[in-house]
Amino acid sequence: MKPPRDKRRDRRPQKAAQARHARPEAAAPRPKPSQPEAEPQARRVLARRPGALPAERLPLILEVEPNADYALLDSGNGRKLEQYGPYRIERPEGQAIWQPALGEAEWARADAIFTGDTDEEGMGRWRFPREPLGETWPMKHDGIDYLGRFTSFRHVGVFPEQGSHWSHMEGLIRGARRPVKVLNLFGYTGVASLVAARAGAEVTHVDASRKAIGWARENQELARLQDKPIRWICEDAMKFVEREERRGNRYDIILFDPPAYGRGPKGEVWQLFDDLPAMADICRSILTPKPLAVVLTAYSIRASFFAIHALMRDTFAGMGGRVESGELIIREKSAGRALSTSLFSRWVAA
Ligand SMILES: C[S@@+](CC[C@H](N)C(=O)[O-])C[C@H]1O[C@@H](n2cnc3c(N)ncnc32)[C@H](O)[C@@H]1O
Numbered sequence: 001m002k003p004p005r006d007k008r009r010d011r012r013p014q015k016a017a018q019a020r021h022a023r024p025e026a027a028a029p030r031p032k033p034s035q036p037e038a039e040p041q042a043r044r045v046l047a048r049r050p051g052a053l054p055a056e057r058l059p060l061i062l063e064v065e066p067n068a069d070y071a072l073l074d075s076g077n078g079r080k081l082e083q084y085g086p087y088r089i090e091r092p093e094g095q096a097i098w099q100p101a102l103g104e105a106e107w108a109r110a111d112a113i114f115t116g117d118t119d120e121e122g123m124g125r126w127r128f129p130r131e132p133l134g135e136t137w138p139m140k141h142d143g144i145d146y147l148g149r150f151t152s153f154r155h156v157g158v159f160p161e162q163g164s165h166w167s168h169m170e171g172l173i174r175g176a177r178r179p180v181k182v183l184n185l186f187g188y189t190g191v192a193s194l195v196a197a198r199a200g201a202e203v204t205h206v207d208a209s210r211k212a213i214g215w216a217r218e219n220q221e222l223a224r225l226q227d228k229p230i231r232w233i234c235e236d237a238m239k240f241v242e243r244e245e246r247r248g249n250r251y252d253i254i255l256f257d258p259p260a261y262g263r264g265p266k267g268e269v270w271q272l273f274d275d276l277p278a279m280a281d282i283c284r285s286i287l288t289p290k291p292l293a294v295v296l297t298a299y300s301i302r303a304s305f306f307a308i309h310a311l312m313r314d315t316f317a318g319m320g321g322r323v324e325s326g327e328l329i330i331r332e333k334s335a336g337r338a339l340s341t342s343l344f345s346r347w348v349a350a
Contacts, residue, residue, distance in 0.1 A: 044242075044278040051318020054347060058309055060326035062164035062344070066333040069140045070160045074107070074334040076100030084148050084156055085139045087111040091154055093339065101335035114154045123150045138222075142167070144194050146219040157189045157215065161328040161341040162257070165295050166195040169253060172292045172348075173199040176252070180292065183244075185237045185256040185279075190216030190230075192255055197228035201253070204231045206240045208264045236264025238275060241282045250288040257297040272301055276308075280315045291319075292349050297328065299342035308345040316347040323347050 066072065071083040077100055080093035090110040100107065113127045123135055136147040141163065149157035173180045173196060182196040187205040189212060196203045197220075207213055213234045220226055233240060237258065244250075256279065262270040276298075283294050294316070298308055309325035316323060325345035329338040 043275070044281060046277055046281055048314060049281075049284075049317040052320075053313045053323075054316050054320060055322040056309070056313060057322055057324040058326055059305065060324045061338075062161075062168075062326065062328050063338070064161050064163050064328075064330045066331065069142075070158075070163075072330045072332045072339060074100050074102040075332055075337065075339055079107075080339065081107055081110065082160075084158075085137060087133070087137060087148070089156065090114070092116070095339060098337065101332075101337075112150060116154060123152070125152050125154070126150045141191050142195070144191065144198060145222045145224070146189065146191055146194065147215070147222060149189070149215065158191055159188075159257075159341070161330050162192065162297070164328055165255065165297065165344070165346075166192050168346075169255065169293065169295065170195055170199045172253060173201045176292060180252045181250070181288065182253045183241075183251040183255070183286075185241070185254065186258050186262075187216065187255075188212050188257075190219050190232075193230055194219060194223050194225055196253070197225050197230050198223075202229045204233065204251070206233045206235055206237050208234065208236055208262060208268075208270075210234050210265065234265055236266065236268040236270070238270065238279060238282075239264060239268060241279060241286060244286050245282055250286055252288050252290070252292045254283045254287070254294045256283065256295070257299075260298075260300040272298065277311060277315075280311055284315050284319070290349075293346055295344065295346040297342050297344045301343075303343065305343040305345060308343055312345040312347055319347070319349075321347055321349045 069085060073081045073083055075093055075096040076098050078092060078094060078096055080091055080096055082089050088110045089112045090107065091114040111128065111130050112133060113129065114125060115127050116125045136149045139146050139148040139158065147157060180201040182201040182203045184193045184203060184205045187193055187207045190205055193203045193205040193216065205216060213232050217232055220230060258270060258272055258276065260272045264270065296308060296312060305325045305327060309323060313323045323345060327340050328342045328344055329340050331338055
């Protein structure tokens with residue numbers, strides 16, 4: 001008998017809940033009024049998975065320290081000052097409720113400041129106090145070349161805190177000593193996909209934004225990793241995993257870093273609180289018989305990492321391994337304060 005089907009539709013509250021880890025939507029904005037509303041999609045009916053819960057490790061705080069490619073130089077007064085390769089960049093940071101440790105002269109040396117004071121697309125929301133800058137600039141992550149980018153959503157083409165997950169994933173791929181398939185959902189500009197490909201994995205990268213996929217492809221060229229097997233797919237992440245499940249395609253590592261709210265290319269609605277349980281469940285069922293890890297990051301939501309920890313432990317019941325959960329933080333260079341960026345929970349096989 002077919003299970004009853006629920007609908008995946010827009011149940012967004014009128015006023016967005018105030019989030020603890022604010023990362024405004026990156027690259028798949030709400031559709032313009034002319035864009036058609038997608039047909040509501042069927043939602044998976046979930047049952048609790050049987051079997052022993054995986055071991056647990058929490059809280060686990062994964063930290064990015066200042067390095068040659070990226071540093072959080074200082075923070076305070078609702079702002080943060082960061083070094084992205086050659087540029088010093090100042091942006092709003094709601095959590096920085098303390099006072100800056102560096103003096104005004106240091107902050108005045110910023111090359112770019114996000115003002116956000118117009119509705120313009122592109123770079124119009126940035127101010128360049130020293131000299132006009134181009135939209136992109138060369139960046140590196142652990143030897144991988146890619147482009148930093150001034151976007152209208154205040155983002156700069158990379159989320160440095162994700163570096164902790166990327167090095168962990170790289171270790172798993174190299175340590176496996178066998179072909180490894182990685183699925184990077186909500187993959188944005190693709191740095192994680194490039195790290196995985198360089199480590200020898202076969203990568204499938206999915207994002208709803210055609211623009212972001214274009215940027216990710218550009219990054220692949222810049223990183224000189226064109227000969228590595230990466231499939232770039234512009235699609236709604238939920239639709240994609242549902243199809244992979246039906247087709248029997250399987251992965252050893254899955255990364256998913258969904259926004260609180262997003263849209264697929266055909267207007268499909270992604271609502272984290274409604275859709276995350278089903279996506280986690282499908283991710284479990286599209287794992288190979290010898291999977292390595294499933295890594296979830298969440299931000300801009302009003303929740304504790306205990307919530308996603310419980311979801312991931314329940315989801316991976318009966319699979320052994322361990323669920324590790326906590327926060328991704330960036331350690332500031334000036335006074336050593338920790339800036340929390342997101343929650344995470346990951347299931348690891350060993
Ligand atoms: C914050 S970014 C992920 C960042 C990425 N983990 C990284 O570190 O570079 C969120 C991404 O989700 C994408 N997105 C939003 N809704 C989506 C959907 N329904 N299906 C697929 N991708 C979606 C956006 O286009 C955006 O690139």
